[in-house]
Amino acid sequence: MRRWLEEDVIAHGRLPLLFFLFGFIIGFLFIRLSVRMIRAEVRWWPGNLRAGSVHVHHMVFGVIMVLGSGLGLVAVYEDGSSATGAALSAAFGVGAALVLDEFALIYYLRDVYWEEQGRTSVDAVFVALAVTGLLLLGFHPLSLLEINDFRDSIGTAARIVAIMFAFTNLTLAAIVIAKGKIWTGLFGMFFPPLLVVGALRLSRPGAPWARWRYADRGRLMSRAIVRERRYRRPVIRAKIFVQDLVAGKPSVEHVRTATEAELARTVVAAPPAPHREHHYHLPWTAAEHAEEHF
Numbered sequence: 412m413r414r415w416l417e418e419d420v421i422a423h424g425r426l427p428l429l430f431f432l433f434g435f436i437i438g439f440l441f442i443r444l445s446v447r448m449i450r451a452e453v454r455w456w457p458g459n460l461r462a463g464s465v466h467v468h469h470m471v472f473g474v475i476m477v478l479g480s481g482l483g484l485v486a487v488y489e490d491g492s493s494a495t496g497a498a499l500s501a502a503f504g505v506g507a508a509l510v511l512d513e514f515a516l517i518y519y520l521r522d523v524y525w526e527e528q529g530r531t532s533v534d535a536v537f538v539a540l541a542v543t544g545l546l547l548l549g550f551h552p553l554s555l556l557e558i559n560d561f562r563d564s565i566g567t568a569a570r571i572v573a574i575m576f577a578f579t580n581l582t583l584a585a586i587v588i589a590k591g592k593i594w595t596g597l598f599g600m601f602f603p604p605l606l607v608v609g610a611l612r613l614s615r616p617g618a619p620w621a622r623w624r625y626a627d628r629g630r631l632m633s634r635a636i637v638r639e640r641r642y643r644r645p646v647i648r649a650k651i652f653v654q655d656l657v658a659g660k661p662s663v664e665h666v667r668t669a670t671e672a673e674l675a676r677t678v679v680a681a682p683p684a685p686h687r688e689h690h691y692h693l694p695w696t697a698a699e700h701a702e703e704h705f
Contacts, residue, residue: 421493425546426496428547429547430496430497430500431501431507432540432543432544432547433504434503434505434508435504435505436504436540437504437508438505438506438509442512443657445469446469468513468522469512470516472509473505473506474506474510476503476509477506478506479502479506480503483499484496484499511532512532512536514531514536515532527669545598550602551601580606583599583606583610584599584606586620587606587609589619590609590610590612590620591614591618591619592612592615595608613631613634613635613638614635616632616636616678617678617680618681622682622683626681626683627683632680636678636679639678640678644670644674647674651670651673
């Protein structure tokens with residue numbers, strides 16, 4: 412562990428990222444413990460903070476911490492000590508955890524913390540943890556565009572190849588995300604072969620890609636719905652079980668019921684794109700052609 416810390420983290424300037432991860436995890440665990448204690452009405456635990464009749468959400472404190480620590484990193488980190496950068500990064504992580512823990516409130520513009528939509532916050536936290544972990548391990552998107560790679564290049568050919576690779580990577584990621592495969596698009600930025608697979612496979616039936624390209628192709632839409640229900644069921648069950656452990660009310664029966672409810676709610680055909688007066692049928696892309704066989 413010490414060798415990894417010195418050679419892979421400190422030597423590569425990732426110490427602030429490590430402290431960000433520590434701060435993020437600690438902040439998330441603390442706030443989840445706090446809201447569970449408040450919900451259980453534990454007498455000795457401080458309750459919700461209010462300003463008159465207004466409930467001050469912990470997201471407010473998260474925004475303040477993110478702004479304060481972010482400004483500190485921008486202003487002093489380059490000339491500061493490693494301890495300064497680590498402390499500011501940890502504070503930034505705590506603030507980010509407080510904000511993302513109420514991501515569902517931001518997304519839905521209403522307090523859905525303990526409702527079904529509140530799981531969106533847990534999803535956002537998992538995404539942040541996954542991205543931070545990959546960055547800490549040395550994986551990062553567009554690795555061919557590192558400054559050192561350009562600086563050490565002996566000509567423009569390598570730069571052109573790197574730029575083309577980056578453009579292809581971003582294009583494939585956009586296609587995969589448009590097909591509703593958020594996690595594949597996310598991890599594919601770090602492992603490009605995943606983007607190729609995701610771009611060739613069928614879109615999820617409710618995704619924008621299905622709305623644009625499957626509206627008049629009933630066979631593909633039907634295949635997408637059948638495949639989604641078959642392969643998403645165990646994934647959704649596992650996701651809901653973990654989310655319930657974090658957010659509360661873990662129950663095997665609830666997991667089964669919630670899984671079927673989510674499948675019924677989300678695995679539906681996307682509505683057709685808005686009708687235009689002059690409609691031109693776009694030619695099939697390579698990805699769409701491959702969808703016919705995958």
